[in-house]
Amino acid sequence: MRLKRDHSLVFWLFLAPVLFAFAMVIVVPFFLGVWYSFTDWSSSPRTGAGLAFVGLANYARSFADPSFLYSFLITVGYTVANMAVINVVAFSLALLVTSRIPLRKFYRAGFFLPNLIGGLVLGYIWQFIFNSAIPQLGAALGIEAWSRPENLWLAKSLPALFAIVVAGTWQYAGYIMMIYVAAIENVPLELHEAAQIDGAGPLRRLASITLPMASQAFTITLFLTLVNSFKQFDVNISLTSGGPSTIFLDKPIFGTELLAMNIYNTAFISNDLAMGQARAVIFFLVLAVIATVQVAVNKKREIEL
Amino acid sequence: MRRPGGKGLGLGLMTGFLFLVFMFPFFMVLVNSAKGPFEVTDSPLAMPADWSLLFANIGKIWTSPTVKYQASFIASLLVTAGSLVLINILSSQAAWALVRARTRTSNAIFLVFVAAMVIPFQIVMFPLLTWFRTVSEVTGIPLLRNYAGILLAYVGFGMSQSIFMFHGFIKSIPLELEEAATIDGCARHEIFWRIISPILRPIHATVLVLNGIWIWNDYLLPLLVLGKGNDLMTIPLAISNFAGAYVKQWDLIMTAILMAMVPVVVFFLVAQKSIIRGMVAGSIK
Numbered sequence: 041m042r043l044k045r046d047h048s049l050v051f052w053l054f055l056a057p058v059l060f061a062f063a064m065v066i067v068v069p070f071f072l073g074v075w076y077s078f079t080d081w082s083s084s085p086r087t088g089a090g091l092a093f094v095g096l097a098n099y100a101r102s103f104a105d106p107s108f109l110y111s112f113l114i115t116v117g118y119t120v121a122n123m124a125v126i127n128v129v130a131f132s133l134a135l136l137v138t139s140r141i142p143l144r145k146f147y148r149a150g151f152f153l154p155n156l157i158g159g160l161v162l163g164y165i166w167q168f169i170f171n172s173a174i175p176q177l178g179a180a181l182g183i184e185a186w187s188r189p190e191n192l193w194l195a196k197s198l199p200a201l202f203a204i205v206v207a208g209t210w211q212y213a214g215y216i217m218m219i220y221v222a223a224i225e226n227v228p229l230e231l232h233e234a235a236q237i238d239g240a241g242p243l244r245r246l247a248s249i250t251l252p253m254a255s256q257a258f259t260i261t262l263f264l265t266l267v268n269s270f271k272q273f274d275v276n277i278s279l280t281s282g283g284p285s286t287i288f289l290d291k292p293i294f295g296t297e298l299l300a301m302n303i304y305n306t307a308f309i310s311n312d313l314a315m316g317q318a319r320a321v322i323f324f325l326v327l328a329v330i331a332t333v334q335v336a337v338n339k340k341r342e343i344e345l
Numbered sequence: 346m347r348r349p350g351g352k353g354l355g356l357g358l359m360t361g362f363l364f365l366v367f368m369f370p371f372f373m374v375l376v377n378s379a380k381g382p383f384e385v386t387d388s389p390l391a392m393p394a395d396w397s398l399l400f401a402n403i404g405k406i407w408t409s410p411t412v413k414y415q416a417s418f419i420a421s422l423l424v425t426a427g428s429l430v431l432i433n434i435l436s437s438q439a440a441w442a443l444v445r446a447r448t449r450t451s452n453a454i455f456l457v458f459v460a461a462m463v464i465p466f467q468i469v470m471f472p473l474l475t476w477f478r479t480v481s482e483v484t485g486i487p488l489l490r491n492y493a494g495i496l497l498a499y500v501g502f503g504m505s506q507s508i509f510m511f512h513g514f515i516k517s518i519p520l521e522l523e524e525a526a527t528i529d530g531c532a533r534h535e536i537f538w539r540i541i542s543p544i545l546r547p548i549h550a551t552v553l554v555l556n557g558i559w560i561w562n563d564y565l566l567p568l569l570v571l572g573k574g575n576d577l578m579t580i581p582l583a584i585s586n587f588a589g590a591y592v593k594q595w596d597l598i599m600t601a602i603l604m605a606m607v608p609v610v611v612f613f614l615v616a617q618k619s620i621i622r623g624m625v626a627g628s629i630k
Contacts, residue, residue: 050533054442055454057435058504064480065501066461069472076472133363141357147364149617154367156609158562160581161602164588165370168595172389173373180390210370218621271465274564278585303467304565313471320468328463 077318082311098318106289108319111302114201115270118298122205122269127261130213134220135246148221152214159211163278166207170194170279197295200283204296207275212268216261223257224250259338266334270327273300299323371606378402378600385596402600409587412601416576417583418608423492424579425561428499429553436504436552437545440511441537445523455512462505470569473498477570491577495570499560507552514548515541554623561609580605 077098079091102108137148154162170193178186185191193199227250235245276282276298282305283296297305303323307316376392377385379399393399407414443455477488488494518541526536564581571577578586584605588598613620 048446051442051446051451054438054534054537058439058500058508059454061435061497061501061504062458062461064476065473065498066464066469066505069469069476070464072472072476073468133360136356136360136363139356141360143357143361147360149613149621150364151367152621153610153613154370156558156562156613157606158564158581160562160564161584161605162370164584164598165374165602168377168389168599169370169373172386172595176388176390210367214367271467274562274581277564278588300467307471317468317471320465320471324463324465324468327465331463 073317074321076314077321079314081314081317094314098315099322102315102319102322106291107293107297108302108306110288110293111297111299114197114296115272115299118201118204118272119266119269121202122208122272123262123265125205126209126212126216126265126269127258129209130216130261131220133213133217134224135250137217138221138224148218151217154210155212155215157211159272159274160278162207162211163275163280166203166210166275167194167279170203194280195284197284197286200280200296204272204275204279204298207279208269208272211275212265216265219257219261220254223254227253255338255342259335259342262338263331263335267327267331270330271300272298273304276301374599374603374606377596378603380596382594382596385599398596399600402597403604405597406601406604409597409601411590412583412587413576413578414583414601414604417578417580420577421561421579424495424499424567425557427492427496428503428560429557431496431500432503432507432556433549433552435500436507437511437542437549438537439504440508441515441541443508444512444515455508458505458508462509466502466565470565474569489570490572490575495567498566498570502566503556503560507556510548510552511545514545518544550619551623554620 076091078093078095080094080097081091133151137144137151141147157165174193175187178184189195193203231249231253232245235249240248276296280296282294282301285292286295287293294301294305299319300323303316303319306319307313310316373389377389379393379396379402381398384394406412443451474489477494480486481488486493488497522540523536526540527533531539562581563579564585567579567582568585571579571582573582573586575582584601587601
């Protein structure tokens with residue numbers, strides 16, 4: 041039938057541009073990358089030599105590399121800490137800006153503002169704050185310990201990681217807060233009123249009404265904060281550049297090099313493209329598994345409105 | 346609607362205090378942009394001795410060859426605007442085609458697009474460079490270090506999530522609308538442009554905002570596709586060029602950051618309602 045044939049042509053024409061972009065930017069590089077991770081791919085051209093297949097060598101070497109193991113460890117730790125801090129802060133802010141205080145809308149916009157500043161710029165701002173402003177603040181408040189150079193947050197690995205959490209929280213809390221605000225405002229007023237008549241105080245209502253009703257929001261916010269924390273790169277680069285050096289498993293390494301940066305550095309500084317690619321594959325698999333598990337677990341506990 | 350509970354004054358003060366804490370970094374940037382190099386390290390917290398230094402510093406950044414402010418700003422604008430226009434048009438029409446086709450192929454394609462949303466940039470970034478280089482050599486069309494490559498990259502990365510959002514929205518548009526239009530003599534593509542597109546405006550806004558914020562502030566993709574030492578730089582590249590120098594001139598770095606932030610903040614204050622509405626609606630879907 042002629043109508044059906046024209047129908048299909050228009051559809052394929054509409055699909056063609058995105059299929060092209062998708063193939064060029066995602067499909068081809070993805071499969072190329074997986075293939076390369078099993079070879080000795082590198083950026084230096086070797087005359088006459090093709091690509092040698094090395095099997096799982098790149099993966100084995102990565103798991104034997106202290107810097108990769110360390111990055112993996114601190115990225116997991118950072119992700120957990122970041123998720124916890126951001127969500128607690130965001131939810132608390134959401135509760136505050138949905139209560140009966142003046143200037144609510146103004147505060148909401150203000151808390152959201154940092155989200156519009158890119159991670160890179162944000163990292164430089166906080167580098168300045170941690171290195172210059174906080175010692176000065178210590179001097180002003182009479183806390184002498186803050187002014188000593190060895191006590192600077194960015195001087196040691198663990199506090200430096202917390203510094204990244206602080207900067208990351210400043211960046212995302214406002215956005216996550218907005219999602220919670222929508223969830224809190226969605227709770228029907230009658231539920232709260234009925235509970236109040238039954239004598240429930242604000243904390244009780246929070247635990248028994250607000251939190252369960254926000255379960256759908258939690259699925260989304262936990263997913264977003266999980267994925268964003270795991271992939272953290274921009275703030276990492278500008279705030280700490282990998283941070284102070286430290287020793288791990290008898291090897292000197294970067295103290296705050298999260299996974300994304302480790303992958304980047306393996307390829308561009310150590311010039312080992314194939315191993316960097318193998319690490320990227322591991323990165324992808326771990327992220328995909330954790331994110332899927334998180335969403336599946338949260339979905340089971342969601343309450344359908 | 347007023348929520349019950351909450352003592353106005355106490356919570357109000359606490360929120361106000363938290364607000365000031367959140368605004369502190371902005372204050373730091375503003376105040377330290379108006380200081381000289383020594384004042385910045387000596388007294389970062391204090392108000393500047395001479396506010397007119399702000400204009401002197403702005404002038405230095407405006408003319409700085411490392412930052413190339415005007416060029417970088419225009420580059421960021423073109424890359425972001427270009428990507429947004431392409432993503433919105435191409436994703437909306439693709440999503441419509443996928444919804445209305447209702448064949449097994451179209452469903453499969455949609456599922457592949459959705460699955461691709463999980464793919465992090467890291468796993469494709471290196472092969473992407475090699476692939477673009479190969480294509481450039483074979484076809485003679487340069488894809489690296491220019492607008493073409495970076496726009497293509499942003500369309501490729503942005504379309505999965507955008508198609509997902511349009512798809513959900515289009516499914517709720519009744520088919521009768523299109524059938525009536527067909528009876529009235531509308532051709533298939535006219536149905537999309539004349540009838541469906543206007544209905545999609547709210548989702549267009551959401552997609553624009555979400556992609557816009559990401560693309561404007563993106564660092565890693567431009568770093569790879571445009572490369573370092575390129576005349577073509579987006580603002581994050583320009584800032585990192587300047588702030589990453591060995592000798593850090595914090596007064597000027599703060600000024601450069603201020604000049605990078607101001608356009609975004611102004612835009613936000615102007616388009617506040619739509620931006621916030623767009624972001625939240627999009628996330629919940």
